[in-house]
Amino acid sequence: MSADRFWPGRYTDRHGTEAVVFETDGRESIRTTIRGVRFEGDSMDGLGALGGDPPDAPFTFFDGALSSCLMEWEVPLSVAVEGEGVRTAVLDCALRLGAPAGPGKGLDAETLTTTLRLDGHAYTNAEGADTFENALDEVQRQLPAGTRMRACVACAWSDYSPLGNGLMAGLACFRDAKDRYRRVDGKHRPTGIFALWDQHTEFVQETWLCGEFEHRSGTHTGYRGPFPARRRL
Template sequence: MSAVQFWPGRYTDRHGNEAVVFESDGRESIRTTIRGVRFEGASMDDLGALGGEPPEAPFTFFDGALCSCLLEWEVPMPVAVEGQGGRTAVLDCALRLGDPAGPGRGLDAETLTTILRLDGHEYRNAEGHDDFEDALNEVQRRLPPGSRLKACVSCAWSDYHPAGHGLMAGLACFRDAKYLYRQVDGKHGPQGIFTTWQEHTESVQETWLCGEFEHRSGDTGYRGPFPSRPLS
C-alpha cells in the first residue's frame, strides 16, 4: 500500500468553521487537528479526541465521536477512460453529522454527499446514501460509458462482510488470497465468504488504491459486480 494521504478539507459547526487536513493511512486510521485538538478514528463518523478527555474547545460529541457538524474533504480518484488511458479526478466528500437523538438512539441525521469532478464535469450521488459503497456505486453509474473508477471499492479483490459495514473502511482486501477469493460463491459452504474471510489481507477504505488493483466484473465474490445492480 502507498504512504499516508493528506486530504484538504473543512470543519464547520455552530461555533464557526476552519480549514483542516485529514491524514489517512488507507486502512482504518484517520487523523486531523481541529481548533488545536487532535482527533482520530477509523471512519469520518467516528472521530474522537486523542487521549479520551473532553477538549476545552467547543465541540459536540455522541459516544465519544464528533457530531453536530459538517466535515468536508477532497480525495484524489483515478479513473480509467477506455481508449484514453487514465485520468486523475477529485472526489469531493461532505458528511453532515446531526445532533444526538437521545440515549441509545444515535444521531438524528447522517448524510453523505460525494461529487466526482472529472474533465470539467461533475458526477454526484443522490442525497440519502449513508455509506461510501452506495455513494460510489451511484457515481460509477453516472459516469460516461467506458469510464471506470480505480479504487478499492471497484477492485476485483475486495468484499464486505455479510453482517454489514459502516460509513467507510471495513472493506476486506483479498490480494494475498486471490485464488481462494475467486472461488467464493455465496455466504456459506466450503467456498462461502464466511469460510474465506479469515484469509483476507487487511481492511481498507473504499477510496484507497494499491498496485494489485484489477477492475471488478461479473458476479465476483460475495458482493457481486461493481457497480452493483440498482434495486428494482
C-alpha cells in the same frame, strides 16, 4: 501499501468554520487537528479526541465522536477512460453529522454526499447515501460509458462482511488469497465468504488504491456482487 495521504478539507459547526487537513493510512486510521485538538478514528463519523478526555475547545460529541458538524474533504481518485488511459479526478466529500437524538438513539441525521469532478463535469450521488459503498456505486452509474473508477471499492479482490458495514473502511482486501476468492459464491459452504474471511490481507477504505488493482467485472464478483451493483427490479 504507500505512505499516508493528506486530504485538504474544512470543519464547520455552530462555533465557526476552520480549514483542516485529514491524514489517513488508507486502512483504519484517520487523523486531524481542529481548534488545536487532535482527533483520530477509523471512519469520518467516528473521530474522537486523542486521550479520550473532552477537550476545552467547543465541540459536540456523541458516544465519544464528533457530531453536530459538517466535514468536507477532497480525495484524488483515479479513473480509467477507454482510449485515453488512466486519469486523475477529484472526489469532493461532505459528511453532515446531526445532533445526538438521545440515549441509545444515535444521531438525528447523517448525510454523505460525494461528487466526482472530471473534465469539467460533476457526478453526484443523490442525497441520503449512508455509506461510501452506496454513494460511489451511484456515482459510477453516472459516469460516461468506458469510464470506470480505479479504487478499492471497484476492485476484484475486495468484499464486505455479510454482517454489514459502516460509513467507510471495513472493506476486506483478499489480494493474498486471489485463487480462493475467485471461487466465492455466497456466505456459507466451503466456497462461501465466511470460510475465507480470516485470510483477508487487511481492511481498506473504499477510495484507496494499490498496485494489484483489477476491475471488478465478469463472472467473478465475490459475495457482494459486481460494481456497480445490479439494480433490483
